[in-house]
Amino acid sequence: MKIIPLFLPYAGCVRRCSYCQQHIATGISKIRSPADAGEFLAKAASGVKGDFLVGFYGGSFLALPFERISEYLDALPVSGRMKGIRISTTAESIEKAKIMKVMKKTRISAIEIGIESFNGDVLEKCGRPNHPFAFYRKKAGILKGMKIPLHIHLLCGLPGDSKEKYLDTARKAARLAPAGVRIHPAIVLKGTALAGLYAKGEYCPLDIGEAADLTALSLKYFIKKDIPVTRLGLFPDENLLKKGNIIAGPFHPAFGSIVWSRYYRKMLEERMHGPGRYMVYAPEGIIAHIIGFKKENMEYFNARGITIEIKPGSRLSIRKKYFPTRPIFAKKGEIS
Ligand code: SF4
Structure with a gap:
């Protein structure tokens, strides 16, 4: 089903993770107000044939105060073709009571949480909180109990990461039995803390071959459990591709094809x-x-x-x- 993405860069985020540059990744420079969002969605919906979902992406949507969430939900197109919403958020913001309040207003078709890594060292270097695996299992359990499909986002090649740490992350992510997983390698984007580390020579991104081989190795954990890999690599948004926005790192618009090539190469070999x-x-x-x-x-x-x-x-x-x-x-x- 068609998804109309509503990017709300950093909405609800209580931190700036070292690799994240939502303005560049989404091409949106500021958060739309609920009124602006309503106008945007109504226009976008009029151009869609058939049923659609609205995706609240680019930040930690469920970490916003409920009053604000409610204003955005009230701005959703009033149409029988609107079949619900998808949400990107942090694991910390998964709270049953709040989600139930959202569900009273609209159907939630999926929630994606950015886990990125399960390794404490890597998370600390990226400016993200370090939670034990049991924390994520509990959050996944909340969504499972509410019959909301959980999607997971992972990154490889972050500062402090290694082949072993990343594969351990992928293995643990598969244990959460998500409905889908998205993986991309860390890319050095303009204006991020990672760009600062790179400039000082304190961070070296993977090259394309390394990133593709590593990602390919991790696919086995998901394939064995029939977990769909819904996207590999960053979406090649035209803003992302503007000169100077990608400073370094294994970005390739066909990253997914390269990964699958490596996966089958290894299997045959x-x-x-x-x-x-x-x-x-x-x-x-x-x-x-x-x-x-x-x-x-x-x-x-x-x-x-x-x-x-x-x-x-x-x-x-x-x-x-x-x-x-x-x-x-x-x-x-x-x-x-
Ligand atoms: S990675 Fe997620 S939590 Fe971190 S700054 Fe970006 S949108 Fe916010």
């Missing part, structure tokens, strides 16, 4: 037996990922003396031509 010719059978939907972003997997394999022939199949399998004769099937949960 683990099932290969050295150089040679391989036959790969794969569902149509993943053949492009096996070939790789801009054919990078084909080049990668060719450089290692490996050639692969791909044919459509009902499930992913690979066999070395002539030997071994038995196909090596992917394990459950390895095909998205």
Whole structure:
């Protein structure tokens, strides 16, 4: 269903996390008042065919005082096509009583919380509070009890982060059984504390290959539990792409395609037996990922003396031509 995003940059935020630059990421310079929001939403809704949701994004919506939340909810389009709202917020602001008050006014179709990392060291370096896993489990339980789908946002490559810390974060995030997960690597944006650290040489972002490989490694935790990965990489908003807004870091408009390429490359590699010719059978939907972003997997394999022939199949399998004769099937949960 179409989502009309209403960006309220930093609304409700009690901190500025070191990597976050909502004005650049959303292209919105100030928070719309409820009256302005109402006008914007009415206009946007008139251009949408069929049902739609409204997304309150760009800040910690549920951390606003309820009176303010209420004013925004009263500004929602009065239309039978408006099927509810989605909310971005912090885990600290998940409170049953407040959410129930919101639900008296409109349906909540999903709540996304920015967890970013479960590692205390990383969180401290990013200016975020450090909560034990049990805290997040409790918050996830509140939403589950209210039948509100929980979505989680994670970041990799933050200051103080490492492969082990990030994979531990991904594993723990999957244990919360969210309805979806969004992942992107830390990018150095203009005007952030992270940009200051980068300028002083105290922070070095991942490069594209590192970020894609690391993100690809973490996908297994979500795929095994059938948790949809709803977005990989920052949305390439035209404002974000303006010269000077991205100072450094692994931004790529096709980051998701690169990650999926790396994911399937690794899966195939683990099932290969050295150089040679391989036959790969794969569902149509993943053949492009096996070939790789801009054919990078084909080049990668060719450089290692490996050639692969791909044919459509009902499930992913690979066999070395002539030997071994038995196909090596992917394990459950390895095909998205
Ligand atoms: S990351 Fe979230 S909580 Fe932190 S400043 Fe940005 S919007 Fe606010």
